[in-house]
Amino acid sequence: MTPQALAHQVGETMFAVDVASKDTMGMELISCEPGRAVIRMEVKPLHLNGHQICHGGFIFTLADSTFAFACNSYNKVAVAAGCSIEFLKPGQLGDVLTCEGVEQTLSGRHGIYDMKVSNQRGEVIAMFRGKSAQIQGTVIPE
Numbered sequence: 001m002t003p004q005a006l007a008h009q010v011g012e013t014m015f016a017v018d019v020a021s022k023d024t025m026g027m028e029l030i031s032c033e034p035g036r037a038v039i040r041m042e043v044k045p046l047h048l049n050g051h052q053i054c055h056g057g058f059i060f061t062l063a064d065s066t067f068a069f070a071c072n073s074y075n076k077v078a079v080a081a082g083c084s085i086e087f088l089k090p091g092q093l094g095d096v097l098t099c100e101g102v103e104q105t106l107s108g109r110h111g112i113y114d115m116k117v118s119n120q121r122g123e124v125i126a127m128f129r130g131k132s133a134q135i136q137g138t139v140i141p142e
Contacts, residue, residue, distance in 0.1 A: 004033060010069075025065070026044065027039050029136070030070065035106065036100075037067075037073075040098045044092070047091075053092060058091075059091060067083065076137075080131070097118070098117070098120075099118075100115070
């Protein structure tokens, strides 16, 4: 199996049982490639906070989910060892937020990944950086 095909299968397998991302948040997995993932989510009324903008926790969850797919794309189970986010613009009701996650480096069991969350106009809403740690196991049987 090619690395691309493996990453795609890992993404599909994870997303099928990802109740938080798929069912609770209404996210859509766009792509999962080696060291890279793209997930999209529409801002709905249930995502709004008291200022009537997208709650930062939901933007964080979009970025964190994208991070998970990017760092597990090699079929080695990886979890977050740390992360941070910078909120740059508010997400508005009806916005379609797309998060693209890209591996910056992978060394041994640890990787660094950057997530860029943009709206449908291409405006950057948030930047997220995550550090992954590989643990025992695979997503799909080898």
